[in-house]
Amino acid sequence: MKLVFIGASATSVMAVRQLIHRGHDVVIIEKNKDRIDELAGQLDCGFILGDGTRPDILREVDARTTSIVYCMTANDQANILASLVAHSLNFPRVITKLEDPEFEHIAIELGLDNIIVPARTIGSFLADMAEGQNLLESSSIIKGEARVLSFVINESLAGPVSALALPDNARLICVYRNGDFMLPDTEMKLRNDDEVVLITHSKQIPILRKRFIDAPKLKQAGPLSS
Helix, strand or coil: CEEEEECCCHHHHHHHHHHHHCCCEEEEEECCHHHHHHHHCCCCCEEEECCCCCHHHHHCCCHHHCCEEEECCCCHHHHHHHHHHHHHCCCCCEEEECCCHHHHHHHHHCCCCCEECHHHHHHHHHHHHHCCCCHHHHCCCCCCCEEEEEEECCCCCCEEHHHHCCCCCEEEEEEEECCEEECCCCCCEECCCCEEEEEEEHHHHHHHHHHHHHCCCCCCCCCCCC
């Protein structure tokens, strides 16, 4: 499997080492030549000197042969831009790293659904450890063909939960309103800017993305096939 990292951060390098050890092909895109020179003798992977937010640079790694693009620079805006460019070039999967959680809502509205916020993940893990919980065990619950999708409610989608007309194999599992976690019921009314989280079968992800993320300005959504 070929994997591309935009940004040679410490986290990127740690992941790259493990991926190389597991037999994967890795390419790092980095605009700092000194950083590339530093890593070239340490990592058995490809390097491209350039700005990973530029379409011409991303085309060099070829979306047809790349499985995942990791946008891992130290700048959240650059990661969001690189992710959008990668999506526009039809890379099959794009991971967006954000240091500031304030950008997460915006990233979701832009259709970026593979988002990691390291500081929050580590903070939650440490807090759960103090209470005898294991966040890593919880992350293994989603198995097989189950998938999670989140999106932001806009004015055209605001209203009763039932108005979402979800397919039979999709369920609304939680809602975040102004940062507060809420468990929905059939009587709940979704509001503008609510972030909703669904669990569904993998085959429904393209349909749900098209309905709720790629075409957010639809005024009325019809029923989905199950």
